[in-house]
Amino acid sequence: MLLRVENLSVQIGSITPLEGVNFDLDKxxxxxxxxxxxxxxxxxxxxxxxxxxxxxxxxxxxxxxxxGADMVPMSRSQLRALRGRKIAFVTQNPMTALDPVQRxxxxxxxxxxxxxxxxxxxxxARTVELLxxxxxxxxxxxxxxxxxxxxxxxxQRIVIAMxxxxxxxxIIADEPTTALDVTVQAQIIQILTTxxxxxxxxxxxxxxxxxxxxxxxxxxxxxxxxxxxEQRQVNALFGxxxxxxxxxxxxxxxxxxxxxxxxxxIPGAVPSVASYPTGCRFHPRCTNAGAGCxxxxxELRSLDAGGAVACHYPLPGIENA
Amino acid sequence: xxxxxxxxxxxAIARALATPKGVIAGGWLFLVVFVAIxxxxxxxxxxxxxxxxxxxxxxxxxxxxxxxxxxxxxxxRIMYGARxxxxxxxxAIGISVxxxxxxxxxxxxxxxxxxxxVTVAVDLTxxxxxxxxxxxxxxxxxxxxxxxMIAIGVAYLAQFTxxxxxxxxxxxxxxxxxxxxxxxxxxxxxxxRHLLPNALTPVIVAAMLATGDAIILEATLGFFGxxxxxxxPSWGALMSSGTAQLxxxxxxxxxxxxxxxxxxxxxxxxxxxxxxxxxxxxxLREA
Numbered sequence: 001m002l003l004r005v006e007n008l009s010v011q012i013g014s015i016t017p018l019e020g021v022n023f024d025l026d027k028x029x030x031x032x033x034x035x036x037x038x039x040x041x042x043x044x045x046x047x048x049x050x051x052x053x054x055x056x057x058x059x060x061x062x063x064x065x066x067x068g069a070d071m072v073p074m075s076r077s078q079l080r081a082l083r084g085r086k087i088a089f090v091t092q093n094p095m096t097a098l099d100p101v102q103r104x105x106x107x108x109x110x111x112x113x114x115x116x117x118x119x120x121x122x123x124x125a126r127t128v129e130l131l132x133x134x135x136x137x138x139x140x141x142x143x144x145x146x147x148x149x150x151x152x153x154x155x156q157r158i159v160i161a162m163x164x165x166x167x168x169x170x171i172i173a174d175e176p177t178t179a180l181d182v183t184v185q186a187q188i189i190q191i192l193t194t195x196x197x198x199x200x201x202x203x204x205x206x207x208x209x210x211x212x213x214x215x216x217x218x219x220x221x222x223x224x225x226x227x228x229x230e231q232r233q234v235n236a237l238f239g240x241x242x243x244x245x246x247x248x249x250x251x252x253x254x255x256x257x258x259x260x261x262x263x264x265x266i267p268g269a270v271p272s273v274a275s276y277p278t279g280c281r282f283h284p285r286c287t288n289a290g291a292g293c294x295x296x297x298x299e300l301r302s303l304d305a306g307g308a309v310a311c312h313y314p315l316p317g318i319e320n321a
Numbered sequence: 322x323x324x325x326x327x328x329x330x331x332x333a334i335a336r337a338l339a340t341p342k343g344v345i346a347g348g349w350l351f352l353v354v355f356v357a358i359x360x361x362x363x364x365x366x367x368x369x370x371x372x373x374x375x376x377x378x379x380x381x382x383x384x385x386x387x388x389x390x391x392x393x394x395x396x397x398r399i400m401y402g403a404r405x406x407x408x409x410x411x412x413a414i415g416i417s418v419x420x421x422x423x424x425x426x427x428x429x430x431x432x433x434x435x436x437x438x439v440t441v442a443v444d445l446t447x448x449x450x451x452x453x454x455x456x457x458x459x460x461x462x463x464x465x466x467x468x469x470m471i472a473i474g475v476a477y478l479a480q481f482t483x484x485x486x487x488x489x490x491x492x493x494x495x496x497x498x499x500x501x502x503x504x505x506x507x508x509x510x511x512x513x514r515h516l517l518p519n520a521l522t523p524v525i526v527a528a529m530l531a532t533g534d535a536i537i538l539e540a541t542l543g544f545f546g547x548x549x550x551x552x553x554p555s556w557g558a559l560m561s562s563g564t565a566q567l568x569x570x571x572x573x574x575x576x577x578x579x580x581x582x583x584x585x586x587x588x589x590x591x592x593x594x595x596x597x598x599x600x601x602x603x604x605l606r607e608a
Binding site: 049051054080081082083084085088089091092093096097098099100101102107110111114115159162163166 | 495496497499500501502503504505506507510514515518519521
């Protein structure tokens, strides 16, 4: 197993915005991390990249096993040696993810020069090759461009190139397409997943687009209000979601043949860290809530069909169209 | 999108010179620098040989700008004075920029007690007018060119420390810095390849404008007799010697004053042209 997350919690100051997250990921697998804004997706990503100190966060309990080694007790320099080399990060917004006054080529070269010890020329050759694989035309000319001279889709491909440049084993992509046009989104996801599959890398894809998950991922982890709601294989989740929240998320995907106006959202909003409800945090919005939901925290339990769910009254298995 | 040529920051001066403002200002500055460097070859007179019978001669064919109280050619004195003014002010600002950037970058990047100490020290000097800081320092070190350079350098130090610190603090929380960190960049790379290059543009512009102020400050110190010592001419000292003959020979005080004013104006104008030219994105906005 390349990555195993065991009972991960994140603490920032006196609050605990993320707790009890479990999942694992093997080489060649793509895991979708889904949930609404504020559910803890990005925190999980920062924790995986060892970047929590940047926002003043720490990991009070839990283990992050990467290639068998626990990342939680690692020193800053040990983490830095992993970042870029073994674990690479694709940030949310490509518009701000590139240094505006440094040429594209130099920014991508940096990664392979630092981590693979390549010389100036070898690094540039590698960069041009990568950019070409990412279907960037005239890659050698683009290397001399500044970020503002490129489109959003191009920039995101550059950011992906930077992530791939150090030959990592795990890529964490934090909503890599939210800032892009819909037409470009599909293309970027396709390029990213193709490259990941070709190279046998592991990918944690953070998204709130269930459509992307259905199309690109092997496994899904559903987070709600800082806790794990459900963790399943993609087909299983879409076929028979066990957690009412997962079912509601799937219900939010528009489908062919739907009557106009019949698309429903999930009523209510994600609670903020300061006002998490007691018991199951989803119960105020849950259509299935019953006795105990409002005061007993549901344990994560394994499902016979594989995966796990944290719910007192899991759905028996509604067939989804 | 235009593929093929991409503008660079190193071409900024060339781009600044391509604007009308830049041409006029750059032309004057080039002239002043040229004259300062080649003064001995451009004038038949010496700046320090006295010719008392010829004192207070009004402008004429032999002495274009007249002579001073010792019969020395005023144009020659102004040309040599440009040497003092330019070298003192640019070295002084060089000191301010270098030390200010180092202090400000370290304070902004590392924060903590070092940042607090630097901020307090800087705010303290900031609360005095530059002239006061410079006067105190010259009083301590004694008058002369070296003392003036250091005094002016320290007087403008606070400005660059604050500017750099604020820039670094703002840029350090940008996503691209986090992105770079997430790919394994260390402190050194973040500071020297991301933060400082991004902080540089406003510092260059501020340095340009501060050089103008430094010329005035140097002239002021010279006027008080605290700058370059006689017979070395400086624009401030020339004006100072002109005060005694304000009505008898007004050109002695007016013409060095004009030199100061026009040069400072040209520097500010050029700084203005440079602001636009330094911005790598300016071309895109104009298009």
